[in-house]
Amino acid sequence: MAFDYDKYLRPGKLPHIWCPGCGHGIVMKGLIRAIDACGLEKNNTAIVSGIGCASRLPGYMDFCTLHTAHGRAAAFATGVKMAKPEMNVILVGGDGDGTAIGGNHFIHACRRNIDMTYLIMNNNIYGMTGGQFSPCTPTGAKASTTPYGNPDPAFDIAKLAIGAGATFVARGTAYHATQIDKLIAEAIQHKGFSVVEILDDCPTTYGRRNKFKSVIEMMNRLKEIAVPVKAAEKMSPEQLEGKILTGVLYKAEKPEYTGEYAKVIERAKGAK
Amino acid sequence: MAKKVAFMQGNEAAAHGALYAGCKFFGGYPITPSTEVAEVMSAELPKLGGKFIQMEDEIGAMAAIIGASLTGAKVLTSTSGPGLSLKQENIGYACITEVPCVIINVMRGGPSTGMPTGPSQSDVMCAKWGTHGDHPAITLVPASVQELFEETVRAFNLAEKYRTPVMVMPDEIVAHMRERIVFPEPGELEVIDRTKPTVAPEQYKPYDTQFGDVPPLAAFGSEYRFHVTGLNKMADGFPTTKAAVVQAEEERQVRKVEANVDDIVKFEEYMMDDAEVVVVAFGSTSRSARFAVNEARKQGIKAGLFRLITFWPFPEKQLLAISKKVKAFITPEMNLGMCTGVVKGCVEGNAPVHGIFRVDGEPINPTQILDMIKEVK
Numbered sequence: 001m002a003f004d005y006d007k008y009l010r011p012g013k014l015p016h017i018w019c020p021g022c023g024h025g026i027v028m029k030g031l032i033r034a035i036d037a038c039g040l041e042k043n044n045t046a047i048v049s050g051i052g053c054a055s056r057l058p059g060y061m062d063f064c065t066l067h068t069a070h071g072r073a074a075a076f077a078t079g080v081k082m083a084k085p086e087m088n089v090i091l092v093g094g095d096g097d098g099t100a101i102g103g104n105h106f107i108h109a110c111r112r113n114i115d116m117t118y119l120i121m122n123n124n125i126y127g128m129t130g131g132q133f134s135p136c137t138p139t140g141a142k143a144s145t146t147p148y149g150n151p152d153p154a155f156d157i158a159k160l161a162i163g164a165g166a167t168f169v170a171r172g173t174a175y176h177a178t179q180i181d182k183l184i185a186e187a188i189q190h191k192g193f194s195v196v197e198i199l200d201d202c203p204t205t206y207g208r209r210n211k212f213k214s215v216i217e218m219m220n221r222l223k224e225i226a227v228p229v230k231a232a233e234k235m236s237p238e239q240l241e242g243k244i245l246t247g248v249l250y251k252a253e254k255p256e257y258t259g260e261y262a263k264v265i266e267r268a269k270g271a272k
Numbered sequence: 273m274a275k276k277v278a279f280m281q282g283n284e285a286a287a288h289g290a291l292y293a294g295c296k297f298f299g300g301y302p303i304t305p306s307t308e309v310a311e312v313m314s315a316e317l318p319k320l321g322g323k324f325i326q327m328e329d330e331i332g333a334m335a336a337i338i339g340a341s342l343t344g345a346k347v348l349t350s351t352s353g354p355g356l357s358l359k360q361e362n363i364g365y366a367c368i369t370e371v372p373c374v375i376i377n378v379m380r381g382g383p384s385t386g387m388p389t390g391p392s393q394s395d396v397m398c399a400k401w402g403t404h405g406d407h408p409a410i411t412l413v414p415a416s417v418q419e420l421f422e423e424t425v426r427a428f429n430l431a432e433k434y435r436t437p438v439m440v441m442p443d444e445i446v447a448h449m450r451e452r453i454v455f456p457e458p459g460e461l462e463v464i465d466r467t468k469p470t471v472a473p474e475q476y477k478p479y480d481t482q483f484g485d486v487p488p489l490a491a492f493g494s495e496y497r498f499h500v501t502g503l504n505k506m507a508d509g510f511p512t513t514k515a516a517v518v519q520a521e522e523e524r525q526v527r528k529v530e531a532n533v534d535d536i537v538k539f540e541e542y543m544m545d546d547a548e549v550v551v552v553a554f555g556s557t558s559r560s561a562r563f564a565v566n567e568a569r570k571q572g573i574k575a576g577l578f579r580l581i582t583f584w585p586f587p588e589k590q591l592l593a594i595s596k597k598v599k600a601f602i603t604p605e606m607n608l609g610m611c612t613g614v615v616k617g618c619v620e621g622n623a624p625v626h627g628i629f630r631v632d633g634e635p636i637n638p639t640q641i642l643d644m645i646k647e648v649k
Contacts, residue, residue: 010499013510042497043493043494043495043496043497044493046492046493048339058499059499059501059510059511062497063497064342064492064493064497064498065497065498065499065500066339066342066492066499066500067499067500067501067502067503068335068338068365068502069335069361069362069365069502072331072332072335072361072362074332075327075328075331075332075333075335075336075339076335076336076338076339077339078325078327078332078335078336078339079297079299079325079335079336079337079338079339079340079341079342079343079347080339080340080342080343080492081339082297082323082325082336082340083296083297083323083339083340083343083344083345084343084492084493086493087343087492087493104328104329104332105328105332105335107328108327108328108332261318261323261325264318265318265321267318268315268318268319269318269319269321271319
């Protein structure tokens with residue numbers, strides 16, 4: 001029997017705002033399958049986002065949903081999770097929202113290792129505002145504000161998350177649709193701050209400026225550059241040139257923030 | 273049983289007022305001269321099973337308390353000048369999403385870093401106009417340690433009652449002075465909790481005006497699921513650009529305060545019955561003003577004090593009525609004329625308004641005010 005996505009979608013809220021060819025819908029379906037696989041209860045799950053195309057995702061989802069200010073999803077979500085640690089909290093957003101204006105909240109959520117899952121849809125561009133370069137736009141690429149090519153180096157979101165203290169970091173692509181739910185499900189089940197980056201495409205504002213002739217060409221590129229971490233172990237540095245590792249990139253066990261704060265409460269109550 | 277009496281600092285009293293009101297969550301960021309509020313909350317909240325979190329920045333602190341409030345908790349943050357500037361983004365978010373929260377902003381010199389340890393009253397306009405867009409504003413300006421406690425309780429009540437952010441803005445002198453405080457017994461001061469929905473979960477709308485201008489607010493993690501967005505929204509919480517809906521919703525949000533001015537506005541009239549010269553003052557400046565009024569009375573001058581306890585909404589109609597029977601107003605304040613301009617607007621030229629302004633980090637002393645009373649009497 002086909003998977004019943006409607007069970008998790010708010011009636012009457014589709015069609016979504018995303019352009020034809022955008023991968024965000026593929027990612028949303030992956031998120032829904034992951035939530036289903038983990039058995040999360042709707043009433044006990046918050047989906048929190050910032051601003052941008054990807055951040056419109058929570059509106060379609062039949063959960064406790066919070067569409068916050070630009071870049072602030074992690075900070076709002078931290079308040080939700082701290083106040084009600086028994087809730088499942090999932091953050092969603094794009095690369096500009098999460099790593100530029102929201103960069104500070106992102107790294108500190110990683111550092112605290114607070115038990116939330118952050119799903120970042122990285123399409124290398126600010127799509128909603130019409131295609132300005134983001135911290136994840138490749139050097140040299142064209143954007144509406146880099147008409148002569150992007151002089152900025154790009155973030156590696158996974159390395160940023162690992163360096164900042166996240167204890168589960170994974171990467172997938174919108175092409176590898178059936179892997180997305182598995183990565184997100186593992187992230188949700190991980191106790192601590194988990195980051196899942198999904199390499200995505202924006203044909204409307206990135207593809208057309210960077211010589212991609214079609215959505216299919218953009219998707220094929222994702223297929224070509226992705227190398228599973230296991231396969232990469234057998235490859236030479238030359239073979240890995242221009243490739244991007246996918247799968248679970250990092251996993252560690254460290255004290256989780258709301259659990260640590262529960263100990264603070266115990267100590268405070270015991271204090272004379 | 274004797275009441276609990278203490279010798280306490282203003283910021284500490286504010287924190288205890290928050291706890292009295294039932295605050296269960298504090299998100300903050302260190303900033304002089306408000307940090308003691310955070311310090312007390314970090315020590316006291318966990319004893320009560322509440323949560324304290326020091327966030328990575330002022331913006332994050334404001335965001336965290338809104339998130340926590342949406343789970344049903346009463347929430348607080350504290351800050352000062354530069355922090356208030358940074359918090360404005362999410363104060364606007366709390367206004368449009370109608371999420372109750374309290375902000376204690378201790379006023380220090382500005383703009384920018386200004387004079388971090390000096391007193392000021394120059395954030396009163398920022399409290400109303402700091403965040404972009406039309407929105408309601410409630411700002412309380414206590415003048416003593418006791419009043420800072422009590423007004424913090426009232427701030428929580430107003431936030432919960434009207435589903436909106438409320439600011440408590442002591443100047444640095446009130447926040448850092450130490451004086452006697454008598455703690456109210458539990459139940460002695462009114463404590464208001466937000467109205468919760470009674471409709472079936474599938475019928476719940478977070479902005480359902482069939483319940484009036486302040487619709488009930490459900491909690492995340494309860495049986496109610498709903499959507500919250502900073503976009504202009506419809507009754508069900510989802511975004512809209514429909515002109516009539518946006519207009520009506522914007523007007524309703526502002527009306528929550530405007531239609532309830534009498535419930536929110538609080539002031540003290542001292543020696544006002546026959547006053548010919550009226551000093552309009554607030555915060556620590558009102559203490560100097562009271563002294564000056566007493567001295568003037570000793571010298572046979574009919575002076576009075578109109579002390580603002582609520583700054584926003586402003587007691588417009590009261591001042592207009594007073595303006596029809598007095599010779600002059602004097603408006604001493606630790607800024608360059610913010611309150612003075614508002615008073616001028618209220619009194620419609622019925623009486624002259626003489627400002628006394630200081631922005632040098634020094635309090636306005638009684639002599640300055642007395643000299644002006646003598647000059648304009």
